[in-house]
Amino acid sequence: xxTAYDEATEGKVYSVNGADWDEVVGAVxxxxxxxxxxxxxxxxxxxxxxxxxxxxxxxxxxxxxxGVIGYLHTGIEKNMEYRTWxxxxxxxxxxxxxxxxxxxxxxxxxxxxxxxxxxxIPDRAQAIRVMMMELNRIASHLVAMGTFGxxxxxxxxxxxxxxxxxxxxxxxxxxxxxxxxxAYVRPGGVSVDLPAGAVDKVGEFLKEMPKRIKDIRKxxxxxxxxxxxxxxxxxxxxxxxxxxxxxxPILRSAxxxxxxxxxxxxCGYETYDFDVPTERGCDVYSRxxxxxxxxxESLKIVEQALDxxxxxxxxxxxxxxxxxxxxPAQLALGPDGFGNSPDHIAHIMGSSMEAxxxxxxxxxxxxxxxxGQVYVPIESPKGELGAHVISDGGTKPYRFHFREPSFNxxxxxxxxxxxxxxxxxxxxxxxxxxxxxxxxx
Amino acid sequence: MTSPDNxxxxxxAEVPEVAQTPVTEPPVVRRGMFGVQDSGDTSGYGGLVVRRxxxxxxxxxxxxxxxxxxxxxxxxxxxxxxxxxxxxLTLHVRRERLxxxxxxxxxxxxxxxxxxxxxxxxxxxxxxGEELHSVIHLCSLTHNRRVRVETSCPDADPHIPSTVGVYPxxxxxxxxxxxxxxxxxxxxxxxTRIMMPDDWDGHPQRKDYPLGGxxxxxxxxxxxxxxxxxxxx
Numbered sequence: 001x002x003t004a005y006d007e008a009t010e011g012k013v014y015s016v017n018g019a020d021w022d023e024v025v026g027a028v029x030x031x032x033x034x035x036x037x038x039x040x041x042x043x044x045x046x047x048x049x050x051x052x053x054x055x056x057x058x059x060x061x062x063x064x065x066x067g068v069i070g071y072l073h074t075g076i077e078k079n080m081e082y083r084t085w086x087x088x089x090x091x092x093x094x095x096x097x098x099x100x101x102x103x104x105x106x107x108x109x110x111x112x113x114x115x116x117x118x119x120x121i122p123d124r125a126q127a128i129r130v131m132m133m134e135l136n137r138i139a140s141h142l143v144a145m146g147t148f149g150x151x152x153x154x155x156x157x158x159x160x161x162x163x164x165x166x167x168x169x170x171x172x173x174x175x176x177x178x179x180x181x182x183a184y185v186r187p188g189g190v191s192v193d194l195p196a197g198a199v200d201k202v203g204e205f206l207k208e209m210p211k212r213i214k215d216i217r218k219x220x221x222x223x224x225x226x227x228x229x230x231x232x233x234x235x236x237x238x239x240x241x242x243x244x245x246x247x248x249p250i251l252r253s254a255x256x257x258x259x260x261x262x263x264x265x266x267c268g269y270e271t272y273d274f275d276v277p278t279e280r281g282c283d284v285y286s287r288x289x290x291x292x293x294x295x296x297e298s299l300k301i302v303e304q305a306l307d308x309x310x311x312x313x314x315x316x317x318x319x320x321x322x323x324x325x326x327x328p329a330q331l332a333l334g335p336d337g338f339g340n341s342p343d344h345i346a347h348i349m350g351s352s353m354e355a356x357x358x359x360x361x362x363x364x365x366x367x368x369x370x371x372g373q374v375y376v377p378i379e380s381p382k383g384e385l386g387a388h389v390i391s392d393g394g395t396k397p398y399r400f401h402f403r404e405p406s407f408n409x410x411x412x413x414x415x416x417x418x419x420x421x422x423x424x425x426x427x428x429x430x431x432x433x434x435x436x437x438x439x440x441x
Numbered sequence: 442m443t444s445p446d447n448x449x450x451x452x453x454a455e456v457p458e459v460a461q462t463p464v465t466e467p468p469v470v471r472r473g474m475f476g477v478q479d480s481g482d483t484s485g486y487g488g489l490v491v492r493r494x495x496x497x498x499x500x501x502x503x504x505x506x507x508x509x510x511x512x513x514x515x516x517x518x519x520x521x522x523x524x525x526x527x528x529x530l531t532l533h534v535r536r537e538r539l540x541x542x543x544x545x546x547x548x549x550x551x552x553x554x555x556x557x558x559x560x561x562x563x564x565x566x567x568x569x570g571e572e573l574h575s576v577i578h579l580c581s582l583t584h585n586r587r588v589r590v591e592t593s594c595p596d597a598d599p600h601i602p603s604t605v606g607v608y609p610x611x612x613x614x615x616x617x618x619x620x621x622x623x624x625x626x627x628x629x630x631x632x633t634r635i636m637m638p639d640d641w642d643g644h645p646q647r648k649d650y651p652l653g654g655x656x657x658x659x660x661x662x663x664x665x666x667x668x669x670x671x672x673x674x
Contacts, residue, residue, distance in 0.1 A: 070636040078646050082667035113527055242555045242582075245610025256582070263585055371494030372526050375578050375589060377558070386578065388561045393494050399646075401561040403578070408559060411613050440636060 035063070040425070048147070048429065049436030051410075060421050065414040069407075072440040080400045084366030085111050086327075088397060090183040096406060096438030097180055098143055101136040102380040103438075104185035105129055106402070109266060110376040110387035111187040114369045117320060124309065124316035125189035126267045131202070131305035132175070132184065133267075134298040138209070139168040140381035141291045142216075144433040148288065149220060151426050152229045157219050164212040167205055174198060177339065188326045189319035195333060199310045206303055213295055220288070230284040234416035234428035237282045244412045248383025248405055249294065250432065252278045253286035260379040267378075272301050284431040291433075294381075325367050328359045366395040382406050382433055402441060406434040467492040470567075493567065498522040503530065506586055513551045516542055531589040536601050539592050543607045546579060546588070554579035554588060557608035562618035564647045572596040573624050577604065577611070594624065603629040621646035 040053040050071035056064035076095055080088050092107045093100040112118050146161020169179045175198050176182040176191075184191050220226050236246070238254040251258055259276040261269040277293035279286035319326040328348075331339035348356040371393040377386040383405030392398040409432045416428040470493040473486055502508050503523065507530045511523060519538035524531040534542050546554040558578040566572055571593035579588050594601050603626035604611050615626040616635040623644035626632055634641060643650055652666035 070634075070638075073636040075645065116527070243609045245557050245559065245608070247556075258582055263582075373531075373576075373589075374527050374529060375558075375587070377580075384558060386558055388576065388578065390563060393491075399561075399563050401563075403559045403561070407613065407617075408610060411610065 065417045072436045076441045093181050096435045099140045101132045106378045106387040108187045110389035113374045122317045124313040125318045127305045127308045134301045137298045137381045138295045139165045148430045193318045233284045233424045249290045253290045254282045255280045284427045287431040404438045406438040410434045467495045497524045499525040536592045553583040554581045556580040557610045559614035560618045562622035570595050
């Protein structure tokens with residue numbers, strides 16, 4: 001145990017190292033200062049990754065709270081300035097790693113808007129994007145609600161949440177080849193069409209999932225301990241949400257049905273039939289209810305998208321028919337377990353020198369994007385995910401900035417936690433559902 | 442005989458409805474293809490001249506609801522130029538009037554841009570006198586509209602007034618732009634680094650921030666930093 005040298009400015013400082021509790025308790029017993037500043041994180045299990053919270057406590061009451069971030073900063077935005085436009089998807093998918101499809105889609109919509117090709121994206125590609133996004137939304141909410149239950153002392157919802165998310169992970173692995181970090185959505189469409197049997201697998205999932213959601217709701221909706229820990233906790237009303245730029249489930253838990261899928265639709269969301277659930281409680285419990293209802297709405301959208309993919313859009317292309325942008329090969333699973341395209345290889349290696357040159361140019365150099373800047377927002381599970389894309393006319397982005405909902409929403413945590421109990425801090429942070437990969441990028 | 446596949450695609454949807462007039466003659470940004478300086482370029486691209494994209498400035502009318510926003514704002518002397526591109530409205534605002542413009546955009550019942558979606562810094566080292574840009578995206582939930590407010594400051598005097606007083610949401614976003622670009626937001630309640638460690642030198646997302654190469658174990662050789670490599674650009 002040690003005391004700091006600048007006690008005059010900071011007050012008495014106690015550093016706790018673990019084996020010196022007697023000394024600490026002895027020193028604190030005689031102190032007349034009731035204020036206690038503690039560090040929560042950056043490695044605390046309930047802070048959703050490496051988030052550090054600095055709390056000033058008066059007894060059990062939090063009088064001041066501050067969030068410290070940046071422990072997971074990886075410089076994704078800077079890195080992308082030295083990669084081609086196509087390679088960018090592999091970076092953005094790693095930002096908010098629980099909703100990779102949303103990152104990829106926001107990125108690709110931005111690039112497509114700069115290219116001016118929004119109207120030429122095939123409908124099948126858009127329907128696949130919508131289906132994948134909504135599956136991803138369910139997976140993200142399942143993690144959010146599962147960890148949520150665990151942090152408040154209920155471990156069964158956690159096991160249920162991860163078990164059910166595993167079904168979506170399996171679907172993603174089957175369709176994209178990877179459980180996470182898919183790089184599946186590409187400028188111009190999606191990287192590869194659904195493999196044989198994918199429609200059936202998603203169909204089975206749609207039959208099973210409503211029951212699973214009901215199971216979690218049975219555990220939590222009326223659970224007296226859960227309701228006691230969440231109702232009227234971490235209150236943030238509409239005024240606070242607006243001032244702090246809060247979007248997504250937190251905003252909808254304050255009663256405003258603002259959802260970009262309805263208000264500023266993209267990827268054809270205006271043609272799907274679904275509702276925007278809202279609650280009026282402004283508290284943690286309302287945010288929980290909003291997310292659970294959103295999962296049910298997402299299932300409706302997945303079902304409609306699947307009907308289109310299996311029905312009217314069957315056999316349509318999934319990549320823009322512009323040879324200057326669309327990837328030349330349509331990969332399929334080869335006997336070695338990797339993506340392969342024997343026909344395309346035979347074409348470029350055996351019959352057409354020009355096709356080989358074209359393939360080489362497009363893959364190594366990439367395509368050029370006309371100069372300008374755009375901002376494309378989409379509704380991610382956490383709120384408005386915006387891609388601010390600037391091109392100088394080259395083969396790489398000039399500047400890429402992501403308006404990450406987790407980053408913005410985490411600002412609201414002091415407003416939710418200050419004046420409450422220290423135990424409610426956990427509930428407040430959990431209800432924001434921050435993913436540090438997205439916050440820090 | 443050139444097959445139609447090899448002709449450059451001319452997208453028609455992307456052309457803005459309004460004619461754009463370049464403010465200045467765009468300077469040459471690059472000659473040749475691969476940045477070759479020291480030896481002859483045998484690639485056939487040696488004579489290539491690439492000019493920088495012209496700076497846009499859109500004359501009235503802007504089309505759609507954009508006219509209503511600019512007219513409703515009524516602060517034409519605070520706006521350096523207006524750009525309408527790809528269906529988005531950008532107001533380039535003088536930095537000393539930024540807070541006033543934001544206040545009016547938020548509070549005027551006809552404008553009501555309640556929601557700020559944060560600040561995005563951009564570094565344009567080639568724009569002398571306005572190297573650093575701070576871009577704020579605003580959204581009006583009442584009218585379902587969007588606008589982009591862009592402010593610039595010279596690198597020698599990197600100060601832009603803080604908009605936290607109008608939009609508290611910009612707190613962390615301005616700290617991020619300060620951390621990565623060195624833009625000092627005057628009046629910010631606590632302008633400290635947010636992503637990088639507090640004792641970090643430099644602002645990493647600036648274009649002039651030195652990038653590291655990778656040493657390889659062959660007679661002291663180094664893989665050059667990404668911006669030093671030969672590449673298409």
